[in-house]
Amino acid sequence: MSEMILKITLAPLLLMQGLYVRWKTPVLPEAQGDRQGCEGQGRTLRLLVIGDSAAAGVGVVHQRDALVGQLVSRLRETCQIRWRLIARTGIGTLEALRLVEETAEGSFDVAVVSLGVNDVTGGMxxxxxITAQARLIDLLKARFAADRIILCPVPPMHAFPALPQPLRWYLGRRAMLFNARLTELVARRGDSGVVLQQQLVIAGAMRELMAEDGFHPGPAIYARWAEEIACNGLLGSIETTERSADQATG
Incomplete structure (x- = not known):
């Protein structure tokens, strides 16, 4: 059954459930703390994290427990991390494009992108x-000279405790469709600098590991997410940076 037929058939129920979720779900603040900094020693790695509420650290109190803080914690013993966070609750990819366009130009070795949930729920x-994601990739390369762009897939919305059925099933289905097309985009570009992070699979009960709103990551998920990115994306970037530095001084 096509998405349009599903949407038309389930529209009244999905609308009511969506309104109910908005009414009953607590609104959590973005994580406190700095949005840029420099930590560690050794080779320099310039890191940009951009995205929505998950990138902004909603679900934990401080940025040190959020995605960017967890990434810095894992990498500062290996290299000097110069990092910056550009994130805002509620934004989708189009809003992220405008944020990037409004941000002063700079240079980053790696950009980590966390977007999609609000595009899924907003009916995009x-x-x-996919067109907006492709534009964002090109803009990050042009404006920030990002050597590597790590795209995080839309999280498994079919497992979000805050969502009742069939809304959970419907949004989960859309999230999987978005991820399938994002995989195709990365493969079609054939750009070794654009990496799609593998889908994060969390062992244990999602309800226990997510934040109290049942919609955002809790500390354990942020930690596992950062570990996956550090091991599968950023370490390769550090090695590339070191080789480039050695060649420049060799």
Missing amino acids: GVADW
Whole structure:
């Protein structure tokens, strides 16, 4: 059954459930703490994290327990991390494009992108989303000279405790469709500098590991997320940076 037929058939129920979720779900603040900094020693790695509420650390109190803080914690013993966070609750990819355009130009070795949930819930078409993602990739390369862009897939919304059925099933289905098309985009570009992070699979009960709103990551998920990115994306960037530095001084 096509997405349009599903949407039309389930529209009244999905609308009511969506309104109910908005009404009953607590609104959590973004994590406190700095949004840029420099930590560690050794080779320099310039890191940019951009995205929505998950990138902004909603679900934990301080940025040190959020994605960017967990990444810095894992990498500061290996290299000097110069990092920056550009994130805002509620934004989708189109809003992220505007944020990047409004941000002063700079240079980053790695950009980590966390977007998609608000595009899924906001009803954005998958074709339009892929077009916006492609524009964002090109803009990050042009404006920030990002050597590597790590795209985080839309999280497994079919497992979000805050969502009742069939809304959970419907949004989960859309999230999987978005991820499938994002995989195709990365493969089609054939750009070794654009990496799609593998889908994060969390062992244990999602309800226990997520934040109290049942919609955002809790500390354990942020830690596992950062570990996956550090091991599968950023370490390769550090090695590339070191080789480039050695060649420049050799």
